[in-house]
Amino acid sequence: MHSLHCGSNSRATLYSARVNANRIRKTIITMATPAPKTGHHDVKQSLRDEALSLFFDASDIKVTPTTGGVNNVVQYVETSSGERFVLRIYNNGNKSDKVRFEHEVLRQLHELEKKSGEKMSFDLPRALPSKAGRPHELLSSGAECCIFHIIEGTLAKTTSPEEVGRATGELCTAMAGVRYDIMPPPFNVEGCTPIAPYWELFKAHHAVMTREVFYNEVDTNPGFNVCREAIDYLVEQIRDIEVRMEGFKKLGMPVQYIHADLHYDNVMVVGDKVSGLLDFEFCTYDWRAMELAVALSKYVGEAEPLPLIERFVTGYVQKGALTETEIDCIPDMINLRIFSNVVYFTGRAIAGEDGLDSLTSRAGTYAKRVKWVNANIDAIKNTIKQKLKVLTSV
Template sequence: MAVYTQVSAESLSAFLAKFDVGELVSAKGIAEGVENSNYLVETTRDRFILTLYEKRVSVGDLPFFLSLLDHLAADGNPVPPAIPDREGQTIHTLEGRPACLIRFLSGVSVSHPTPAQARAAAQALGRMHASLATFEGVRANGLGASHWRPLLDQCGESMNQIAPGLYDRVARSLDAVLADWPSDLAVAAIHADLFPDNVLMLGDRITGLIDFYFACTDIRAYDLAVMHSAWGFDAQGNPLDPAIGRALVAGYADSFALTPQERAALPVLARGACIRFLLTRAWDWLNTPAGALVTRKDPLAYLRRLDWYESNPKAFV
């Protein structure tokens, strides 16, 4: 959410000269995405996002992300592929960082989605899953279900500094989630982080699905569960209009079939999603100094969601 690596106008001009994209007209560092440095770059011909990958994205994963975006864009999904240079290369080095020049997409992220916007976004997720049925890339989910207990152990009793009794509370829910975690659902490439922040819209129309840097191979319906846990609640974790949750499931089903098994698993998948975000936020909370460049997100906003899913086991019926 900040610009970590400064790119001078001189080195940016030299970088752009490798591409057939026109001459540099403007460049502004933007506060967007996970822990990368991003610039909104305008040339005499078009606009682009320049991304320099900081520590959080592994260079080894870039080919997976970029081939996934190419696959989706080729199939008509509104995602931002990387632009190849004159020699066909998409991954470059700039100011000592891996860097890509990425297509700019119009649209804004809504803070308070309406049911119509939620439905449109979930339709876009379903269309993306339909396209990804023929995508062959594989990337293990480093934040998937098998990683939650080790992550809980790493956070340890320090979690009780965030809220008294939090460690035991999460441990109990994690036991229940892992006991019920499905092993028979379709596994495929998923976005795994489709928060409202990562969906660009103009009115009710989806213009962009962005920030694929958590994309991985995991239970396909888990992607919808992540989306439900992100879109159905406010920033503090309080449930929004239940029509939004219904619109997400209905919108997804408009584009891609949910099997009865997938539908039945949504409650446990959603509780799992809550635990995943609760744990990574708790880890960041315990390991990020107050006042640092990165804004710490409240882990308890996901505890409230977890409470809600546990108290509303029929939310998806």
Template sequence: MIEQTQTERNYSAIVSRYRLAEPVRIEREESGMNNTTRMIYAGAERYVLRVYENHNDRAIVSLEHAILRALGGSGLSFHVPAPVRNAAQDTVTEAPDGKLAAIFGYIGGERPTASSPSHIEGLGRAAGELTRKLGSLEALAKLKAVYQPYYEFEDIHAAMDEAAIRTLSAKLQLTPGRCGQVEALLDVKHRLTALIDRFKKLPRQWIHGDIVFANALASGEAIVGLLDFEFCTIDARAMELAVICAEFPCEDDALSLERISLLCKGYGSRSRLDRDEIALLPDLIQLRMIDVWLHFAGRLADGLDREDVWVQQIERVSFVCGWVERNRPRLPAVLEAAAMQQSTVQAH
């Protein structure tokens, strides 16, 4: 109870540095995996408090906020978080315990779902629109990326090389089946390493880098918001679509392909990928999954997660990478027919 009370005191101290209408109430509602969030009720207004748990780097948070400010006035058809300035006119606030925090205007809506065709196509449209906007805003040309692109995964996860992965697997005493999955994923990793030079030649620009259903908001059938721009970086443009495609593989191949087709149809109505990007999308989907797998391996090695978290990632990443291989002959037609059918690309 003492620890919880101190934590809540930290939140109150952060909020006190903003000029918010009274009365102010801080409530624990929905929170993400990477950061802590709290809902703030201030007078008749609502805000979201975000405490950054992944790092304590002001430059990363300031970059995220600069991108959000540029997007906020760019005429997007959906909302993005709007950072609120504190009494010192800064959007980044340091908590008493040294953690960085920010307050954003509240965006109403519910989490979209893959069971809704309109949400799938709408998420594709939002991603395509964001791609066009991030690739054209002059204000972003002055900004310098902090995070490395996905295709630099060997450097990003250097500590999780083949030997480290095998050591981690041995420590967990994985079943023979799980060990087989780990070896198969190492094979995928090797193949992707050989493709790095091709990835680097793809068109590059600022991307969100983590557009998934959990980072979006819907109202009725429409996508009304995209959230969590913390990992924005300059990367292969097609990586934006690949990240979302990785959400859909399931046991029903036909359903998975149908959903990816809907997603790409939405994306293709707002943005255009060239033939080389389409050809490499299956590999970029696998790249997303291998990056996630290595990320959680690192978290386990650092003592940040329970063992079962990485074991679950082994299962999911193995499934998705295997699904891509099994459907590789069918994927190009699905991706190209959707993402490339753009006689008229709507500009915003």
């Protein structure tokens, strides 16, 4: 069950989105393996050793768990000489095309740095070539694996929002230089990516793909009853934004490749300096402004969001571009990111990649964020416009 997203005009897909919703759900549940405990993905030692053997000769490799890895198996690796790396074994339904695309985007970004002669102000993930010279390898289980060099630092969280904003704007501008025409097939067509853009909300996960599957699942699965009030509110809001998105598509907002998951839990800092940006596995071709919206979607969950948003945007506008139309759409785009998470975790539960608690445990938080955004639409837009005005008047 694979899909390739090629924009609204030229779609190539190997997943039939016209199948009856109940039939899809029944088929996927039959195929699914038991879901791992949410946020704690592990792997058999034999598979881990297989992955390590594709990259290292030594047998005295030390492996320790990380605190990250919400979607994938992620472990620290240390060689006998003291070199440190990160092992990633993907838990994405064995979607090799997603891994190939991620590493191609990273390759182009590194190449852009070399050609310009100017390194970005932070590090990007850098894959260790396998013994065969490849950035990632296919395991006997069907999962892909790779080894990344360590990026020093700690997760930014809510520290240094201005610096994180500046780095986010810098990356967004750099991502505009990623070219589809030099990508390997099938990605060498404009807009063709293995990850759907946010405007294709119900394609956030391959086990959903249609609005009918999503709405049927949240309506009939008794597992949602533990958060019924929150999930019903989110569903109501999703139905509302479906209508508004049709209008967004007619606005001609800039589109480009974006990281699409660049929030403060994917940013490393050393002191107040951003040392690296992580996890490019959800890169897609989307509205440029979604990069900013994704970042802000985490801050709106904090106790006092507006000061954090103000400081983040102060940094973002120094390196990233925005139009008036994009700014006016940012509040809805923030919510769109949250709704995408709802669809995504619903799909992971259907496919057996996670337990349903990966969503039910977050539903209340998601609903709270959406309510805050809806109550502060003007404040969000005015903050961004003010910061942009200050910058352009200097």
